[in-house]
Amino acid sequence: MVYELIGYNTDGRYRDDVRHREYTTSKKKAELFEQIPKIQFTDSGHGIVFAAHEHRGPRGSIRRMDYVRKQLEILRGRPA
Numbered sequence: 001m002v003y004e005l006i007g008y009n010t011d012g013r014y015r016d017d018v019r020h021r022e023y024t025t026s027k028k029k030a031e032l033f034e035q036i037p038k039i040q041f042t043d044s045g046h047g048i049v050f051a052a053h054e055h056r057g058p059r060g061s062i063r064r065m066d067y068v069r070k071q072l073e074i075l076r077g078r079p080a
Helices: 027-033 066-075
Strands: 003-009 018-024 047-054
Touching: 003 027, 018 047, 027 047, 027 066
Parallel strands: none
Antiparallel strands: 003 018, 003 047
């Protein structure tokens, strides 16, 4: 099974505003990814939220955020 890990802007004006996208076959990584804290924008009240779901079909372009890497290290109990 393949999981798509995606971080997206909650502002509805930007329909496809994907800030982070990657794929994994690790269920544990997908579960940890969903625990990443939301990035809150103070000026608009919107933010970037993180979600994982099963993926089938063609893959979208990979985009990575350093924030995600650091948060996953923290969640795994490793220093960031």
